Amino acid sequence: MPAQKYGVTESMIAGYGDLVFRLSNNIQVRRGDPVRLKQFDIIDRERADLGMSDAEIGARLGLSLEQARTIRIIMEHRRFRTGHYQRILGLGAGKRYREERYVSREERFALSPEAERLREGVEFVPAHVERMLEQRHWNGDTVPRWLARFARETPDKPAIVAPDATLSYREAWRRAERLARALTALGLRKGDVIAVQLPNVPEFMLAYFAATMMGAIVAPMHMPYRAREMAPLLRHARARLAICGPPVGEYVPVEMFLALRNEVHSLAHIVTIGGPARPGTLSLQQLIETGPFEDIRNPGVAADPAILCFTSGTSAAPKAVVHSSYTMLANNRLCGPLYELRGNDILMSGAPFTHAFGICIINFALSVGATQLLLPAFRPDLFAQTIVQGRPTLLFAAPAHVAACLKAGLLQEADLASLRLATISGSTCPPQLAEALQQRMPAGKVMQMWGMTELFMGLNTRPDDAEGVRCGCVGRPTPEIEVRIVNEAGQPVADTDSGELHIRGPSVFAGYYDNPQANGVAFADSWFCTGDLACRDAEGNFQITGRLKDLINRGGIKINPVDVEVLIDKHPKVLQSALVPMRDDIMGEKACAFVVSREGESVTLEEICEWLHNNGVAKMKWPERLELIGEMPLTPTRKIIKGLLRPRLPA
Amino acid sequence: MKKPLDAAAAKRKVLDYCLRKGALCAGIADLEAINRVAPAGHRPADLMPKVKSVVSIGVGGNTRGSWGVSAKALTYFGSTEGRAYKIAYGLAFYIEHTFGIPAVYCPPDMDSEAGARVPFQSLKLHAELAGLGARSLAGDILLHPQFGYMYFASVFTELTLAPDEPLKENPCPAPSCVAMYREVGKTPCMKFCPVQCLSGKLDEHGQQAEMYYDMAACAEMSQQFEAMPKVLAEAMRQNDPQDFDDMLALESKLLFYKLSTGSHAMFGQCFECMRVCPIATKAPLADPILRSEAARAQRPTGAAAPAK
Numbered sequence: 001m002p003a004q005k006y007g008v009t010e011s012m013i014a015g016y017g018d019l020v021f022r023l024s025n026n027i028q029v030r031r032g033d034p035v036r037l038k039q040f041d042i043i044d045r046e047r048a049d050l051g052m053s054d055a056e057i058g059a060r061l062g063l064s065l066e067q068a069r070t071i072r073i074i075m076e077h078r079r080f081r082t083g084h085y086q087r088i089l090g091l092g093a094g095k096r097y098r099e100e101r102y103v104s105r106e107e108r109f110a111l112s113p114e115a116e117r118l119r120e121g122v123e124f125v126p127a128h129v130e131r132m133l134e135q136r137h138w139n140g141d142t143v144p145r146w147l148a149r150f151a152r153e154t155p156d157k158p159a160i161v162a163p164d165a166t167l168s169y170r171e172a173w174r175r176a177e178r179l180a181r182a183l184t185a186l187g188l189r190k191g192d193v194i195a196v197q198l199p200n201v202p203e204f205m206l207a208y209f210a211a212t213m214m215g216a217i218v219a220p221m222h223m224p225y226r227a228r229e230m231a232p233l234l235r236h237a238r239a240r241l242a243i244c245g246p247p248v249g250e251y252v253p254v255e256m257f258l259a260l261r262n263e264v265h266s267l268a269h270i271v272t273i274g275g276p277a278r279p280g281t282l283s284l285q286q287l288i289e290t291g292p293f294e295d296i297r298n299p300g301v302a303a304d305p306a307i308l309c310f311t312s313g314t315s316a317a318p319k320a321v322v323h324s325s326y327t328m329l330a331n332n333r334l335c336g337p338l339y340e341l342r343g344n345d346i347l348m349s350g351a352p353f354t355h356a357f358g359i360c361i362i363n364f365a366l367s368v369g370a371t372q373l374l375l376p377a378f379r380p381d382l383f384a385q386t387i388v389q390g391r392p393t394l395l396f397a398a399p400a401h402v403a404a405c406l407k408a409g410l411l412q413e414a415d416l417a418s419l420r421l422a423t424i425s426g427s428t429c430p431p432q433l434a435e436a437l438q439q440r441m442p443a444g445k446v447m448q449m450w451g452m453t454e455l456f457m458g459l460n461t462r463p464d465d466a467e468g469v470r471c472g473c474v475g476r477p478t479p480e481i482e483v484r485i486v487n488e489a490g491q492p493v494a495d496t497d498s499g500e501l502h503i504r505g506p507s508v509f510a511g512y513y514d515n516p517q518a519n520g521v522a523f524a525d526s527w528f529c530t531g532d533l534a535c536r537d538a539e540g541n542f543q544i545t546g547r548l549k550d551l552i553n554r555g556g557i558k559i560n561p562v563d564v565e566v567l568i569d570k571h572p573k574v575l576q577s578a579l580v581p582m583r584d585d586i587m588g589e590k591a592c593a594f595v596v597s598r599e600g601e602s603v604t605l606e607e608i609c610e611w612l613h614n615n616g617v618a619k620m621k622w623p624e625r626l627e628l629i630g631e632m633p634l635t636p637t638r639k640i641i642k643g644l645l646r647p648r649l650p651a
Numbered sequence: 652m653k654k655p656l657d658a659a660a661a662k663r664k665v666l667d668y669c670l671r672k673g674a675l676c677a678g679i680a681d682l683e684a685i686n687r688v689a690p691a692g693h694r695p696a697d698l699m700p701k702v703k704s705v706v707s708i709g710v711g712g713n714t715r716g717s718w719g720v721s722a723k724a725l726t727y728f729g730s731t732e733g734r735a736y737k738i739a740y741g742l743a744f745y746i747e748h749t750f751g752i753p754a755v756y757c758p759p760d761m762d763s764e765a766g767a768r769v770p771f772q773s774l775k776l777h778a779e780l781a782g783l784g785a786r787s788l789a790g791d792i793l794l795h796p797q798f799g800y801m802y803f804a805s806v807f808t809e810l811t812l813a814p815d816e817p818l819k820e821n822p823c824p825a826p827s828c829v830a831m832y833r834e835v836g837k838t839p840c841m842k843f844c845p846v847q848c849l850s851g852k853l854d855e856h857g858q859q860a861e862m863y864y865d866m867a868a869c870a871e872m873s874q875q876f877e878a879m880p881k882v883l884a885e886a887m888r889q890n891d892p893q894d895f896d897d898m899l900a901l902e903s904k905l906l907f908y909k910l911s912t913g914s915h916a917m918f919g920q921c922f923e924c925m926r927v928c929p930i931a932t933k934a935p936l937a938d939p940i941l942r943s944e945a946a947r948a949q950r951p952t953g954a955a956a957p958a959k
Binding site for chain 1: 786791
C-alpha cells in the first residue's frame with residue numbers, strides 16, 4: 001500500500017484509524033428517523049454517526065481526501081473478515097440463523113489427530129477406490145441410512161427382538177439418535193472410538209447405530225477379555241468412551257474400565273447398562289432418556305471408518321481391522337441375494353456382536369429391514385430355546401454352537417421348522433456336523449460360509465447347491481470377490497492342490513491400523529493373504545484345509561494339522577483335538593496332539609496312532625506326543641486358540 | 652405555438668409510465684431535501700447540473716414463497732433490481748420523447764473512491780424522500796407498509812415535477828417485532844442476522860430510538876466488493892503453496908466469490924434480515940396476486956398514495 005506517498009504514516013493509522021473507520025459508512029448509527037421527517041438539523045448534528053464520505057471525514061479531521069481514504073482502506077483491509085459467508089451455507093429452507101447454535105465449519109468438521117490417523121485404516125490406493133465407486137460396489141449406504149429408511153417405511157416392524165424387549169424400527173431409530181446426540185453433547189466427535197463390551201443385547205445395537213450416526217467408530221471388545229487383554233487394545237484404538245455391561249460373576253466391568261483409565265489416557269467416559277451409573281460413569285439408559293442433547297454436527301458418511309475390530313497380533317502391536325461403511329456394507333449388499341434375504345426374515349446370530357461376524361449379521365438384517373432375534377450369550381439350552389420361541393428364518397452359528405447343542409441332545413426334539421437357512425461359519429465345520437443339523441431341518445437348508453474380520457463373508461455355499469456341497473465345503477466366492485490359491489512361491493496352484501487363499505474385492509479391508517509390520521506380510525500386490533489354506537474342486541467349490549501358520553514342518557515336510565485333527569475327532573474316545581508343532585532338535589518340528597476326551601474316557605497316544613494308521617494316515621503325520629486337557633481354549637466364535645496351546649509344551 | 656406544459660399532467664404521465672412498466676410505486680423526491688442530506692459530490696446536480704426533479708421507482712422483491720428457500724439459494728434470488736433499472740432507463744427516454752426535456756438514468760453503482768460504500772447517488776435517499784419507503788432497523792433498508800421490500804432506481808430530469816412527501820409513518824418495527832424486542836431485546840432482523848451486524852433500541856412507544864448497523868461486518872454478506880481483493884491479498888502473502896490454495900479454495904468459496912463480486916445483476920446479499928421481516932414478507936401488496944392490474948387500478952398513481 002503506497003500510504004507514504006499520501007503522507008500517511010503507521011503512527012497516523014494508529015492514531016486516526018479507528019476513528020476514520022467509525023466515521024465512515026462502515027459503522028452507522030441512526031437515532032430517530034431524521035431523513036423521513038426532514039429534520040435537517042439533526043442530520044447535520046449526527047452526520048458522523050450516520051456515515052460520512054471520505055471527503056467529509058477528511059474535512060472533519062483535518063486530513064486530505066487522499067489521507068482519509070488511505071487510512072480508511074487500510075483499516076478496512078485490516079479489519080475485514082472473510083469467513084462470514086460460511087454462516088449461511090448450512091441454513092436449509094425454512095431455517096433461520098441462530099448465533100447461539102452456530103459452529104464454524106472449521107470446528108464442525110475438524111478431526112482430532114487420533115481420528116485423522118484412524119482414517120489411514122480405510123485408505124486404499126486411488127485406482128481401487130475409483131473402480132469400486134464406478135462399479136457401484138461402494139455407495140453412500142450407511143448403517144443409519146438403512147435404519148432411517150426402515151424407520152420411515154416400516155416404523156412399527158420389530159427391528160430387535162430380545163428376551164425381555166422388542167424394539168420397532170421407529171423406536172430403535174429414536175433411541176439411537178437420542179444416544180448419538182447425548183454422546184455428541186459429551187464431546188464425542190466423528191472419528192472418536194467407542195469401545196463396546198456387551199453381549200448380544202439391544203444396547204449393543206443401539207450403541208452401534210448411534211456411533212455410526214455421529215461418525216464415531218465402534219471397537220467391539222470380546223466378552224472374555226479382562227484388563228490384561230483390554231488395555232493394549234484400548235490404547236491402540238485410542239478409545240474415548242467405553243460401554244460395558246453389568247457384573248458377570250466376579251467380573252465387574254465398570255470397575256475394570258475405571259481402573260483402566262489410569263493406563264488408557266484417551267478414555268474419557270465410561271457408560272454402563274443395567275442399573276444406575278456408579279460415580280464417574282454414565283448410564284446408557286439415562287443418556288437415551290434424559291441426557292444432554294446436541295446437534296450431530298458432522299454425521300458419519302460411508303467413506304468414514306465405522307468399526308474397528310481386533311483380530312490377533314501381540315500386545316505391543318495388535319492387529320486392528322478398520323472397516324468403512326463402503327467395505328462393510330458392500331459385503332451385505334453382495335451377499336443378500338445369495339441368501340435370498342427378505343424384509344420378513346428373522347435373523348439370529350449365534351456369533352457375538354463383539355466379533356465382525358456378529359456385526360455382519362446386524363448389518364445383514366438392517367440391509368432389508370428384517371428383524372434381529374437376539375441371543376444374549378451362547379448356552380446350548382438357550383440357543384435351542386430361542387430358535388423354538390423366536391422362530392428365526394435365518395440362523396448363523398459356529399460349528400461349536402451346533403456341536404454343543406447336538407451333543408446336549410437339544411436339537412433332536414426342537415422345532416426348527418421356521419429355519420429357512422442355517423449358515424455355519426467361524427471355523428472349519430466337519431461335514432457330519434452340518435449333515436446332522438440338516439437332518440433336523442426338514443424345511444430348511446444348511447449352508448456354510450467362510451469369512452474373516454478382514455473381509456466379512458468371502459466364500460458361501462448356495463441354497464440350491466446339493467446337500468453334499470452345502471455340508472461338505474465352504475462354497476464359492478461371494479459375487480465380485482476374487483480369489484486365488486498360491487503356493488509358497490506365490491504362484492497359483494492346480495485346482496486340487498492346497499495353498500494359501502488370497503482374496504480381493506469390495507469388502508476387503510485396506511490394512512491393519514497402525515501396524516506396518518503386519519501389513520508388510522498381509523498383502524501381495526493387491527491381494528490380501530488370508531493365511532488360510534484352501535483347495536478348489538472341479539466345480540469351483542472351496543475347502544478350507546488349514547491355517548498357514550499352523551502347518552507343522554517335520555523335517556521339511558509340511559503337515560496340515562486339519563487333515564489329522566478331523567480323523568482324531570472321529571475317535572470314539574475323543575471330543576475335540578488340536579495338533580500343534582513342538583520343537584525338535586533333529587526334525588525341526590514334530591506334531592503334538594492336544595486332546596479333550598469324552599466324558600469318562602481316557603485315550604492314549606498309542607490308541608490315536610493306531611486309529612490314524614487304520615484310517616490310512618501316513619506315519620509322518622502322526623502326533624508324537626499327547627497332551628490330555630480338560631477344555632480347549634476357544635475364541636468367542638468358538639475357534640481353537642492354538643497359540644495358547646503351544647506355550648503348554650515343554651521348552 | 653407550443654402548448655404550455657401542465658405540471659400535474661406531466662407528473663401523472665411520468666408516474667403512470669412507471670406503473671405501466673411494472674413498478675410497484677413511483678414518486679418524486681424533494682430535490683432540496685436531497686441536497687441537504689447527500690454529501691457534496693453525490694447530489695443530483697453533480698450528475699446533471701440543471702436537474703429539476705428526481706423520479707424514484709420501486710419494483711418488487713421476492714415472492715412470499717421465495718423467502719422460504721435455503722439461505723444459500725436466497726443469495727441468488729434477490730436480484731430483481733435490474734427491472735427497476737430497466738424501467739428507469741425507459742423512463743428517461745420517455746421523458747425526453749414526450750416532453751422534449753433532458754433526462755438521465757441514474758447510475759446505481761458505488762463511487763468506490765468516495766468512501767466506504769458511498770454511492771454515486773443514493774437511490775435509497777431518493778426513494779425515502781419520494782415516499783417509497785422508510786428506514787428500517789435492518790441496516791436502514793427501506794420498507795413500505797404495502798409493498799414491503801423493494802428495489803429502487805432513479806431518473807433525473809430537467810422537467811419540473813412537484814415533489815411527493817415521505818411516508819407519514821414508519822412501518823418498522825412491526826407490532827410482532829416490538830413484542831419480540833420486549834421479550835428478548837432484539838427484533839427478528841437483529842436476532843437472525845448471520846453476522847450479527849444489527850442492533851438497536853426501541854422507545855417506549857415501540858418506535859425506533861436507535862439503529863446500529865455494522866456495515867463492515869455485513870459487507871461480505873451483502874453487496875460489497877472489498878472481499879475479493881482482500882482474499883487475493885491474503886493469498887498472495889502465503890508462503891506455503893498449500894496455504895495459498897487453501898486461501899483461494901475454489902471448492903469451498905464459490906458462494907463467497909459470488910457474494911463478493913455480485914450476481915448476474917449488480918449485487919448479492921444474504922437477505923436473512925429481510926426474510927424474517929414481517930413487513931418484507933407479508934406486506935399486502937408484496938403478494939404478486941395483489942399486484943395485478945385490478946389491484947393497481949384501485950389505487951391512485953403517485954408516491955405510495957394509500958399510505959399518505
